[in-house]
Amino acid sequence: MSKEQLSIVKIGGNVIEDSSALDDFLQLFSKLEGYKILVHGGGKRATHVASKLGIASNMINGRRITDADTLEVITMVYGGLVNKNIVAKLQGLNIDAIGLTGADINSIYSKKRPVKEIDYGFVGDVKKVNHQSINKLIQADFTPVFCAITHDGNGQLFNTNADTIASELAIGLSKLYQVELYYCFEKNGVLKSVDDENSVIEYMDYGTYEQLKHQGAFHDGMLPKLDNSFRAIEFGVSRVFIGNPTVISDKDQKFTTLYL
Amino acid sequence: MSKEQLSIVKIGGNVIEDSSALDDFLQLFSKLEGYKILVHGGGKRATHVASKLGIASNMINGRRITDADTLEVITMVYGGLVNKNIVAKLQGLNIDAIGLTGADINSIYSKKRPVKEIDYGFVGDVKKVNHQSINKLIQADFTPVFCAITHDGNGQLFNTNADTIASELAIGLSKLYQVELYYCFEKNGVLKSVDDENSVIEYMDYGTYEQLKHQGAFHDGMLPKLDNSFRAIEFGVSRVFIGNPTVISDKDQKFTTLYL
Structure with missing residues (x-):
């Protein structure tokens, strides 16, 4: 029996921070057919609120060091302000x-990231997605x-990377659904040269990725997104698309499709 | 066929603000048998965060005037920080x-409070509880x-009074369940004299309430709680208890039970 389709769409900070871009995206998302899940980051809003509250933001390699005060801000901004306004x-x-957070219906269980050179504080690495519990909501x-x-x-x-949450949800739910994962961001796709919006790589397999990575073709922020994407495909996700938010409804434009 | 039982427990600011009191309460709540729902306010935490963010808190008759900035703080603190930590x-x-907020699964629909002498801003009066949607979660x-x-x-x-949310949920869900509503707060029950903790009125009907109200026996904050309680009983809720948080597990103490 073929599985039903589920789309998981991740949007990033640039969409969240721009109220009219967010409205446009949510319009498209609302029209997306079939079962769907939205995953959002919080962007610079958390940094902004933290700064107003007198809490310094400490980023290492694009990852936020999350002390107790910062976790409170994350919980307020991501879990409250951004999430509930989108809802x-x-x-x-x-x-x-x-x-939802991963605490709700015990949907995403994680463990504190082990301390090696850096102690990231209250940052969790995903260990288990409770696809049965999430499925009860989808089926309702x-x-x-x-x-x-x-x-x-x-x-x-725990504070957890939103790209990772999207790919882990996609992997977990691929046990029950044929899952398509969309990473939407400010570019039209994965670019061969960062400065050239027209250099979208339309199809990329893992071998090409490894090769281009060794050539230093990708921006730092792109690497975890691509690693997450290939992990998703390896563990059962049907397709991963990377592109600007309109890719969820309009396939007549350039965007990146990944395959193994 | 007799309906199954559902307990709805509302806790107030004093429990929320005291981390060990909250832990103690959640222990008791976790042991409460049968279906249950928790409703919480946010207490002074929102005022504290607002003040740190440079947003003045404007209270009239114990109700917060909710401008756009204040609504953001409410959404961060109630919907994010407090709610997700409790979860x-x-x-x-x-x-x-x-x-949940009332936006999630469209559970509680409200309308902006009409402007008479005072414009409360983004404050909503509850118009409809979506008991079918909430019941899907309970049944799961x-x-x-x-x-x-x-x-x-x-x-x-919209910012909405937590006591009202509790009573409206209780009324809405009484269509499906035999609902018991608990208002937990810092006193042992409704007191005949505010300063005497031993003056708990153990049983109070609506006639007695009206009589005592006219005598000015009740504190301002008590009146909406009691009005909500009697409204709940009038519209189908089985019983309303008012007392300190331990009342949910220990009925061998003084507390107030209301009846019509």
Whole structure:
């Protein structure tokens, strides 16, 4: 029996921070057919609120060092402000959205990232996606909206990379669905030369990725996205698309499709 | 056929603000048998965060005037910080909690409070509880945890009194369940004289309430709680208890039970 289709769409900070871009995206998302899940980051909003609260933001290699105060800001901004406004807007578009962290319905269990050279603080690496619990919501015709927070099952919340949450959800739910994963961001896709928007690589397999990576073709922020993408395909996700937010409805444009 | 039982427990700011009191309460709540729902306010935490962000808190008759900036703080603190930490703690106690605003699964629809003498801003009066949607979560064995936020179905979130949310949820769900509503706060119950903790009125009917109200026996903050309680009983809720948080597990102490 063939599985039903599920689209998992991750949007990044640039969409979140621009109210009209977010509205445009949510319109497209609301029209996407079939089962779907939205995953969002929080972008610079958390940095902004932290700074107003007198909490310094400490980033290493694009990852936020998350002390207790910073975790509170993350929980407020990602789990509250951003997530609940997206849910309210989707409800306004007749999508029966439900906002979630990984703590809700024990959906995403993680462990504190081990301390090697750097102690990232309250940052969790995903260990298990509870696809049965999430599926109860999907089957009840609710549309889950995940922010980038997970938990350890013992009362502790963790800050977790949103790209990783999207790929782990995709892998977990591929046991039940034919999953398509969309990474939407400010570029039209994976670019061969960072400065040339027309240099979109339309199809990329793992071998090509490795080769281009060794040539230093990719921006630092692109590497975890691509690593997550190939991991997703390796573990059962049907297709991964990388492109600007309109890619979810318009396939007559350039974007990147990944395959093994 | 007799209906199954559902307990709805509302906790106030004093429990939220005291981390060990909250832990103690959540332990008791986790052991409460049968279906259950938790409703929480946010207490002074929102005022504290607002003040740090340079947003003045403007209270009239104990109600917060909610401008756009204040609504953002409410959404961060109630919907994010407080709600998600409670959810994570309940998961640590093996309760499969799910944190909600009234926007999630369109659970509580409200309208902006009409402007008479005072414009309360983004404050919503509850118009409809979507008991069917909430029941899907209950029947999936999830334990809903509501914060004091609702929505207008058109993308707008509203700040809403947590006592009212608890009573409206209780009324809505009494169509499906035999509902017991608990208002937990810092006193042992409704007191005949505010300064005497031993003056708990153990049983109070509506006639007695009206009589005592006219005598000016009750503190301002008590009146909406009691009005909400009697409204709940009038519209189908089986019983309303008012007392300190231990009342949910220990009935061998003084507390107030209301009846019509």
